[in-house]
Amino acid sequence: MKNPLADWSQTPSRLAGSERFARAIEQARHSMTLAPWLQYSPNPDLELAAAERQLKHQIASALDQGFVLHDPCFPEFCQLDMHNQFGLVNPDNLYFLASIETPGTYVIYGKRGTSADLQIQVGAGKPGFDEDLTSPIPVSELDLDALSVKRNGEFTITISDTKPCDLKAGENWLSNTERGLCANSVLIRESLMDWNTETGGTWRIERIDTVGQINPLPSPELVDLQYKRASDYLTGSTRGWIKFVEQLRVNLPANHISAPRKTGQGLPGQFNSAGHFQMSEDTAIVITVERSDARYQGIQLGDLWFNAFDFRRRQTSLTTKQAYQSEDGKYRFVISAKDPGFENWLDPAGASTAFVFMRWQGIPYCPDEEPKAPNAPERHIWTFDQLGEKLKDEPKFTPEQRKAQLAARHLSALKTPRGF
Numbered sequence: 001m002k003n004p005l006a007d008w009s010q011t012p013s014r015l016a017g018s019e020r021f022a023r024a025i026e027q028a029r030h031s032m033t034l035a036p037w038l039q040y041s042p043n044p045d046l047e048l049a050a051a052e053r054q055l056k057h058q059i060a061s062a063l064d065q066g067f068v069l070h071d072p073c074f075p076e077f078c079q080l081d082m083h084n085q086f087g088l089v090n091p092d093n094l095y096f097l098a099s100i101e102t103p104g105t106y107v108i109y110g111k112r113g114t115s116a117d118l119q120i121q122v123g124a125g126k127p128g129f130d131e132d133l134t135s136p137i138p139v140s141e142l143d144l145d146a147l148s149v150k151r152n153g154e155f156t157i158t159i160s161d162t163k164p165c166d167l168k169a170g171e172n173w174l175s176n177t178e179r180g181l182c183a184n185s186v187l188i189r190e191s192l193m194d195w196n197t198e199t200g201g202t203w204r205i206e207r208i209d210t211v212g213q214i215n216p217l218p219s220p221e222l223v224d225l226q227y228k229r230a231s232d233y234l235t236g237s238t239r240g241w242i243k244f245v246e247q248l249r250v251n252l253p254a255n256h257i258s259a260p261r262k263t264g265q266g267l268p269g270q271f272n273s274a275g276h277f278q279m280s281e282d283t284a285i286v287i288t289v290e291r292s293d294a295r296y297q298g299i300q301l302g303d304l305w306f307n308a309f310d311f312r313r314r315q316t317s318l319t320t321k322q323a324y325q326s327e328d329g330k331y332r333f334v335i336s337a338k339d340p341g342f343e344n345w346l347d348p349a350g351a352s353t354a355f356v357f358m359r360w361q362g363i364p365y366c367p368d369e370e371p372k373a374p375n376a377p378e379r380h381i382w383t384f385d386q387l388g389e390k391l392k393d394e395p396k397f398t399p400e401q402r403k404a405q406l407a408a409r410h411l412s413a414l415k416t417p418r419g420f
Helices: 012-033 045-067 219-249 384-391 399-415
Strands: 078-079 093-099 104-109 117-124 139-145 154-160 172-175 185-191 203-208 271-278 282-289 296-302 317-319 331-334 353-359 378-383
Touching: 012 045, 045 219, 139 172, 185 282, 185 384, 219 271, 282 353, 282 384, 378 384
Parallel strands: 154 172
Antiparallel strands: 078 093, 093 185, 104 154, 104 203, 117 139, 117 185, 271 353, 282 331, 282 378, 296 317, 296 353
């Protein structure tokens, strides 16, 4: 019997999809070599390693877009995590993505966990973030305040272009057509403040008119289309994030932290503060911030590629539930290349430039008013010799305590089902 794979290499049409994706990888790598911060980095070897790591993340995300999120007729949720990340994925978040189309009616079946905050959005536009610096525009959304949940924690959310006439009181609906937009994606964010006590929910999605039907077999034409979707995503997303980060570097002065501002279309209702800091062995950056009434408040470090560092074995992020609160009610985070001997140390994981990102979600506000921005964080840059005097009222943290802290962090991360 003839092996159907024997002439595979002699059939160019069969290789079109994978060849296209291989070319897209090289195009993405070439785009990354032109990033200004790579060209002028004081530590080019580590910066190049970070670039290759980000390329791997983008490849994984692109393959998800091509082969998991490609078919809105048979949707399924794909979990975003450190391995397929883009855009400085938040270590405190559980993310779920699905593709839909308009017109089309979908139902999300969920069971509420105990996360501090929850956002469900349907969006329109290209997936991810492209070189035109556009990403899916929210069409409609539900937050924790608006979501109607049964006593047992279960709920359903109908997504359709017109509101169902038989929608009962207490049932949830999201429009996939608003302001001339047609939705093609769903994004769920569950934000955890305490990894030890909070849990995520459960999620599944179905398209009403395809329930019980079988999906198409993976023909060569279908696989080629899946590879094309992955290729287009990879090249656009890589160029987009490089362009985005370069704009941040230009618009945000080095070694400063911005005042809190609305995130914008990415997550309505969220405020963020950002900055990028040059790291050295003998200096430390201290970020002081007040506790707010936000349901979720956290700080995270990344690099200039928007890589989120490994949060499991290094303390590269903290929520205000995880962090030590000073006697004056404020939080003081120390960012330094080596352990400063204070509990709220944030480890830049060897990055020559640390990108700092702070988030506030679920700020209480009156219905007829806009949520009030949190108070601006303070920034100080001190030498290691100055830290002891400047932070003399903060309790010291011993190497033994650090080891125990990191061990507990690792255990908490393993207990939480994040896919890391």
